[in-house]
Amino acid sequence: MNRLRNRLILVFGFATLAPLLVTAWISISLLDLSLSPTRELDQVSKSLEKTGKELYQRARESLKTDATLGRLNPQQFQGPERNSWPAAIQEFFASSEADRFALAGTNGDRLDYLVRHGDNVWVYSSSLHGVGMKEISDQYARARALVARDLRRGFTYTFVLLTAAIWIVAFLALIYFAHRISRPIQQLTTGLSEVAAGRLDYRVPSAGDDEIGAAIQTFNRMADELKQSQEHLVYVARLESWQALARKMAHEVKNSLTPIRLTMEEIAARQSGPGREFFEQAAQIVVDEVMSLERRVRAFSEFASEPEIAPKAIDINSLLEERIALLKAAHPDVIYSTRLAPDRPTAYADEDLVKGMLTNLLENAAQAAEPGGVVLGVTTAATDRVAIEVHDSGPGLDPQARRTLFEPTISFKRGGMGLGLSIARKSALLAGGDILLVQGELGGAAFRVLLPVA
Secondary structure, rough: OOHHHHHHHHHHHHHHHHHHHHHHHHHHHHHHHHHHHHHHHHHHHHHHHHHHHHHHHHHHHHHHHHOOOOOOOOEOHHHHHHHOOOOOHHHHHHHHEEEEEEEOOOOOOEEEEEEEEOEEEEEEEEEEEOOOOHHHHHHHHHHHHHHHHHHHHHHHHHHHHHHHHHHHHHHHHHHHHHHHHHHHHHHHHHHHHHHHHHOOOOOOOOOOHHHHHHHHHHHHHHHHHHHHHHHHHHHHHHHHHHHHHHHHHHHHHHHHHHHHHHHHHHHHHHHHOOOHHHHHOOOOOOHHHHHHHHHHHHHHHHHHHHOOOOOEEEHHHHHHHHHHHHHHHHOOEEEEEEEEEOOEEEEEEEEHHHHHHHHHHHHHHHHOOOOEEEEEEEEEEEOOOOEEEEOOOOOOOOOOHHHHOOOOOOOOOOOOOOOOHHHHHHHHHOOOOOOEEOOOOOOOOEEEEEEEEO
């Protein structure tokens, strides 16, 4: 599931839809409240309009009846004086109507009934008893315009202010969430820049379990692997230098030792007479030392050699048990124990290289533990690595030994040549793994052999 994409959709959807919905709700509510007085005013105006129409209709009927029955004296406008007639009279005379009703007076408080008589126009008038229809109409129009304008203005101002406030709050929330989303990405970008600059110790703090958190964890694992690869490259480069030196020394020393040994053997064989015993003893000492030097030369040659690698699937539980069983006879006073992985993990490596590594580590552990001590072998499995650990109950390693532990020609035990751990780690690197110094469970030293999973 793309959590980052869904989170962005939710954040931006909330930032846009929520203010829109809130604004729409407030707008509808305010509009409904603002239109309530207008609707009431409209109903009142309709009632007043209906009342006014009825009053006007009754006044027309009454005026027409009085005019027909002769109850009112009309104002007569004679044809010869047509030019002096009021504009309303002239307009009526010019029309084809026989009669017409019209509101007159300053405020529309008089009703006139205009009747055509040949070339003359008679006008009958009736008062509306103080009711100014024009004044009422004008006042109503002004009041309605005033109410509508004030309500519209208040609604507009309120709507604008509320909308601005809601969008400002939404914008601030958007900035906050965007910062929370973008900050881990910025940290990851900074980490990439640091690693690209060669600072492989830089790590990015984890930000969670989403895609960004997974990317940060992957970056940290990548930085760890790069650092380990760099250390391996440095170690391999140093090994190559040591191997070149070892080959040269082995060749030169071997060329010198062989004639020395042969000459001393020849001297011992030809010596006769007094002092023969002394010469034989001296010659034997020289021969023994030369043979010891030859063994060291063979060790250097082995260290400098590059064996052929033939990886295959190896049951590390069985291999560890087989190596322990082989060494028990050489160290009967040492207690060996194992803690094996129940799923019988399988490694993919050269079996001879792994046997050599385990033999070296178990032998060193037995010598460190001394009689009565304990040596523990442990196997574990992970996703891409299997591990074999060797723990001992010896005195452990001092800081100086830890710093130069895997360097050749450095030995911290009597009779050692200082090449065992160097050869073992070189074998581990050739197998695609490594050897690490870890915290011991028995109080002494502990080593972990890492191998790729089959």
